[in-house]
Amino acid sequence: MNLNDVSLFIRIVETGSFTSAAESLGIQKSTISRRIAQLEDELGVRLLQRTTRKLKLTGDGEELFARCQPLINELDTAKDHLSATQNNPRGRLRITMPSELGVFMMNEVVGTFMKRYPQIMLEVELSTRVIDLIEEGIDLAIRVGELADSSLIARRVASVSRGLYASPAYLAKHGTPKTPDDLQNHECYGILKAIEHWEFANWDEAVEVTGHLKANSISFIRELLLQDMGIARMPRVFCCNNVQQGNLVEVLSEYSPPPIEVNALYPSRRHLNPKVRLFIDHMMEMIGDHPWASEQMVTPISNHNHD
Structure with missing residues (x-):
């Protein structure tokens, strides 16, 4: 029994499909299909039932997976350890x-x-x-x-570490918050959340804030701040140049958000x-x-x- 083919079979079961296994291993799907067919021929049993939508283990496939997965993982670990102990791990x-x-x-x-x-x-x-x-x-x-x-x-x-930032023009128009509770009267931008509870140092309770922006990018949110759109929690180092240039201001610095x-x-x-x-x-x-x-x-x- 070819251990490389068994290893391919284990990966197919772990990833749930021939396609996912091929992508994770960087080889052609057709190559995996051919080698699994060879393994089934060698063993004289069918290991996988293939349909257009899903993959299902046969009884023999379940037994082979249960017996061989721990062994293949141990072999992979041994190879990785040997590689790592070489002068040039690969x-x-x-x-x-x-x-x-x-x-x-x-x-x-x-x-x-x-x-x-x-x-x-x-x-x-x-x-x-x-x-x-x-x-x-x-x-x-x-x-x-x-x-x-x-x-x-x-x-x-x-x-x-993080701080709260807004543009001078936004603060001139909407006012500068003096305490965390004042944020309830402002547009507050977070990461992919329209409503959040923000916690602060030196303030007993979390403050519920709202805003009309959802984004998964702090770069994008910073650009909105520069367009005078609201207040956001940001990594301090991400805004320090803008603060030095005067186009962003840190607010409520004595009530810093937790890192x-x-x-x-x-x-x-x-x-x-x-x-x-x-x-x-x-x-x-x-x-x-x-x-x-x-x-x-x-x-x-x-x-x-x-x-």
């Missing part, structure tokens, strides 16, 4: 992160990592969409903000991929002095046990 590492985090904070991390480990093939998706890491074969996700409950392992990377966390997430169903370990350790070396990171949150991941 292989593919798939990462996803929000676009602006990638462009403004993680670009130097990625660039220096590539120079440090030139044999590792990086695939970086810049996106805020919700991704099933296991289904899509993603090794690591970098996320900003509150995390949903999941089976993923989360490691806090950094804390980014927002940057987290690294990876699947918990297997041992930590050593290439993920290498990337996170490298990221922690680089990110501590970055102006976005007001506080480094964790020590290098190599100091932790992830079994």
